Amino acid sequence: MKIFIFDNAHQIGNAVGKLFVDAINEKPDIVLGLATGASPVPTYKYIAKQCAGGKVSLKDVKTYNLDEYVNLPKSDKNSYYSFMHHELFDHTDIKEKNVHFLNGNARDTEKECRKYDEMLEKAGVDIQLLGVGRNGHIGFNEPSICFSKGSFKVKLTQSTINANKKYFDENPMPTEALTMGVGSIMKAKKIVLIAVGNEKADAIAALVHGDVTPVCPVSILQFHHDVEIYLDKAAASLL
Ligand code: GLP
Numbered sequence: 001m002k003i004f005i006f007d008n009a010h011q012i013g014n015a016v017g018k019l020f021v022d023a024i025n026e027k028p029d030i031v032l033g034l035a036t037g038a039s040p041v042p043t044y045k046y047i048a049k050q051c052a053g054g055k056v057s058l059k060d061v062k063t064y065n066l067d068e069y070v071n072l073p074k075s076d077k078n079s080y081y082s083f084m085h086h087e088l089f090d091h092t093d094i095k096e097k098n099v100h101f102l103n104g105n106a107r108d109t110e111k112e113c114r115k116y117d118e119m120l121e122k123a124g125v126d127i128q129l130l131g132v133g134r135n136g137h138i139g140f141n142e143p144s145i146c147f148s149k150g151s152f153k154v155k156l157t158q159s160t161i162n163a164n165k166k167y168f169d170e171n172p173m174p175t176e177a178l179t180m181g182v183g184s185i186m187k188a189k190k191i192v193l194i195a196v197g198n199e200k201a202d203a204i205a206a207l208v209h210g211d212v213t214p215v216c217p218v219s220i221l222q223f224h225h226d227v228e229i230y231l232d233k234a235a236a237s238l239l
Contacts, residue, residue, distance in 0.1 A: 001227045003208070005236045009196045012230045013042020016129075016192060019228075020047055021056045023127055029060040033128035033185070034088075035139075036065070036080045039194040040129055041087055048091035058094040064120055066130075066139035066185070068104040070153060070176040078167050079104075102151060102178040109178060113151035120151075120184055128188035132195050135159045136203040136216035140179035144214045149183035163199075182220055190226045193218070195235040204231060205238035 006012045020043065024030055034040070050056045065080055074081045081101050089099060100119060106112035130138050135157060141148055142157045156175050165173045185191070195204050206216040207229070213219055221227045 003229045005231050013046050016043040017046025021050045030126045031062045031123045033125040034063050034065050035129045035131050036083045037131040039131035044088040051092040058092040062098045064100045067179040068102045069174040070104040072174050109153045117150040125188040127190045130193040132203050132218045134199050136218045138218050140177040141182050141217045147214045148181035150181045192228050194230045196232045198234045200235040201238045204235050
């Protein structure tokens with residue numbers, strides 16, 4: 001596991017953004033696993049800027065997002081579909097047919113999850129971008145008694161609801177989501193995790209120094225052979 005510590009989120013965005021731009025230029029049809037939340041926003045800004053400046057093209061890139069809320073219209077500003085279009089896709093030349101999300105409005109969520117897992121398996125993620133929840137969750141894999149394998153429907157914990165409800169000013173925040181499983185996340189060839197702020201310090205300390213346990217899902221990354229962690233000083237303060 002390689003750990004990089006920066007002064008602020010902007011610097012992290014430039015470093016991780018450059019990593020992605022270089023990877024896309026090296027492999028234009030790269031398959032990316034993408035994350036939502038505040039942590040990756042500066043990275044997405046960097047990629048969008050490079051794309052606008054003609055330094056990279058996403059026209060053959062394929063993306064698979066980690067998770068999506070259940071029963072939230074795709075058009076709601078807080079759906080992860082809207083988030084990704086607003087923060088990244090709309091500012092690039094990526095093709096709509098190449099962006100993939102779990103459908104949180106699917107009538108049969110079980111079937112939807114199996115379909116997503118089959119697509120992921122076939123595509124093979126080259127780089128998976130991750131944030132981390134205060135309680136150590138990745139995607140929406142909340143603390144549990146065992147690690148999940150494939151995609152599934154999850155009931156969000158109070159900690160996650162508290163951290164995200166500030167974005168929901170019109171509709172109440174959904175209490176369930178569909179998420180890629182820990183097993184699928186671990187299949188990515190490379191994993192890049194970003195954490196910013198004091199409230200992530202416990203999860204990062206558990207990831208770096210703790211036991212591998214589903215009680216802190218991010219700890220599983222200790223078993224991956226190619227993980228890069230990008231932190232600001234606050235998130236790294238307990239290392
Ligand atoms: C949500 C997302 C996660 C994300 C986490 C942290 O729970 N489902 O994928 O990593 O939030 O978000 P932030 O980066 O805003 O702290």
